[in-house]
Amino acid sequence: MGIVKDIQADKEKESLNLFKSTQTIIKEALNKLGYSEEFFELLKEPIRMLTVRIPIQMDDGSVKVFTGYRSQHNDAVGPTKGGVRFHPEVNEDEVKALSIWMSLKCGIVNLPYGGGKGGIICDPREMSLKELERLSRGYVRAVSQIVGPTKDIPAPDVFTNSQIMAWMMDEYSRLREFDSPGFITGKPLVLGGSHGRETATARGVTICIEEAAKKKGITLAGARVVIQGFGNAGSFLAKFMHDAGAKVIGISDAYGALYDADGLDIDYLLDRRDSFGTVTTLFNSTITNKELLALDCDILVPAAISNQITAENAHQIKASIVVEAANGPTTIEATKILTERGVLLVPDVLASAGGVTVSYFEWVQNNQGYYWSEEEVTERLQKVMVDSFENTFQTALVHNVDMRLAAYMIGSRKMAEASRFRGWI
Numbered sequence: 001m002g003i004v005k006d007i008q009a010d011k012e013k014e015s016l017n018l019f020k021s022t023q024t025i026i027k028e029a030l031n032k033l034g035y036s037e038e039f040f041e042l043l044k045e046p047i048r049m050l051t052v053r054i055p056i057q058m059d060d061g062s063v064k065v066f067t068g069y070r071s072q073h074n075d076a077v078g079p080t081k082g083g084v085r086f087h088p089e090v091n092e093d094e095v096k097a098l099s100i101w102m103s104l105k106c107g108i109v110n111l112p113y114g115g116g117k118g119g120i121i122c123d124p125r126e127m128s129l130k131e132l133e134r135l136s137r138g139y140v141r142a143v144s145q146i147v148g149p150t151k152d153i154p155a156p157d158v159f160t161n162s163q164i165m166a167w168m169m170d171e172y173s174r175l176r177e178f179d180s181p182g183f184i185t186g187k188p189l190v191l192g193g194s195h196g197r198e199t200a201t202a203r204g205v206t207i208c209i210e211e212a213a214k215k216k217g218i219t220l221a222g223a224r225v226v227i228q229g230f231g232n233a234g235s236f237l238a239k240f241m242h243d244a245g246a247k248v249i250g251i252s253d254a255y256g257a258l259y260d261a262d263g264l265d266i267d268y269l270l271d272r273r274d275s276f277g278t279v280t281t282l283f284n285s286t287i288t289n290k291e292l293l294a295l296d297c298d299i300l301v302p303a304a305i306s307n308q309i310t311a312e313n314a315h316q317i318k319a320s321i322v323v324e325a326a327n328g329p330t331t332i333e334a335t336k337i338l339t340e341r342g343v344l345l346v347p348d349v350l351a352s353a354g355g356v357t358v359s360y361f362e363w364v365q366n367n368q369g370y371y372w373s374e375e376e377v378t379e380r381l382q383k384v385m386v387d388s389f390e391n392t393f394q395t396a397l398v399h400n401v402d403m404r405l406a407a408y409m410i411g412s413r414k415m416a417e418a419s420r421f422r423g424w425i
């Protein structure tokens, strides 16, 4: 019970510490399902966390030492899986929380994986391509003992992309002395990537929006949508929403936000954004990310970073549907406030699971050496996401809980049952 007391004693900090708030919800989910304390003891922390120091020669001849992490939460269900984040603020607790969410996501969409996640403290926006390549290869050498196609399979996340996955795959294949496309997903198509992976997260979010809109009786055509973040997840989502006839009235990046009550020109913005999802710097008339979140709209999608909707601004949210494309954008307190106000909140561990689902499809294709068409990928993703949404929605109704707790119950139950059958508990 010690950890639970600690969590409760530190309520103020708890809500913004993603790792602690995740533990709190897992605890609640396991309690609801009637699992004993041992299950929480097993699932509250990753089974393995590796911190590495990576010396890299910079273009000016100097050497910089970068810190990286790889966290593996639980491998009872299967090999661990999850992205690698390059970000100046990434830290140990964040990577641990992200790896737990990956376990939950894989359980919710029923993939044969546990959760993993990695990160390197760096700012790729300030590095040359050659420096980024050396760092990507250095990271793989540093974590190579604990990763692999049947152990732990990385993928892209914030500020990493298919080129970085290609360098990492090449480095791993060199170390092992055989071609290993199944070591990593999110690769370019010519190196064994899957059709539809690049747009998979946004497509999964789109499917959740469609399902949530049906539940709320909202028609997507003409609905006003606001999206925070214009990178892989946010920009493709803006395109899908626009194509569905919705009016995307606000978007943002790390530097600011754009707003037009009549709808933004999404094709133009997609054309002008850079590879880090930056586009607002091209405009003089911008609003802040804070103002963006409070815009009058029907559907709000945080698709950037964590802790964006908190107890401080949850009352200002005007959307009736919030779908979390980002990992951890809403705190526990804010979730409560939104739920009490009747907002339908589709949690990250469900809404953003389209990415890992198509990563799984990529890994399956790599393992069988036979590749699927884009239509096949899209059709299979559609089924997985619709079924998972409905399962989570019904679980929430049956247990009279919000969709986040329902999703945690589904994800935790799979890990708990796999651990029990293995004889661990």
Ligand SMILES: NC(=O)C1=CN([C@@H]2O[C@H](COP(=O)(O)OP(=O)(O)OC[C@H]3O[C@@H](n4cnc5c(N)ncnc54)[C@H](O)[C@@H]3O)[C@@H](O)[C@H]2O)C=CC1
Pocket: 156, 157, 158, 159, 160, 201, 228, 229, 230, 231, 232, 233, 234, 252, 253, 254, 255, 276, 277, 278, 289, 303, 304, 305, 306, 325, 326, 327, 352, 353, 355, 356
């Ligand atoms: N790419 C993927 O397959 C998946 C991504 N996600 C999550 O979606 C979110 C976005 O990821 P990606 O689109 O892949 O990243 P990305 O690196 O492609 O884009 C990130 C976007 O967020 C913006 N941003 C960064 N810092 C910000 C700040 N302080 N305030 C406002 N905006 C900020 C950037 O300017 C950029 O537009 C992350 O939380 C990520 O973990 C979740 C599942 C899968």
Ligand SMILES: O=C(O)CCC(=O)C(=O)O
Pocket: 081, 082, 083, 084, 105, 153, 154, 155, 156, 157, 185, 186, 327, 352, 353, 355, 356, 357, 359, 360
């Ligand atoms: O595609 C993957 O394997 C993982 C994607 C990811 O990191 C995430 O869903 O947060």
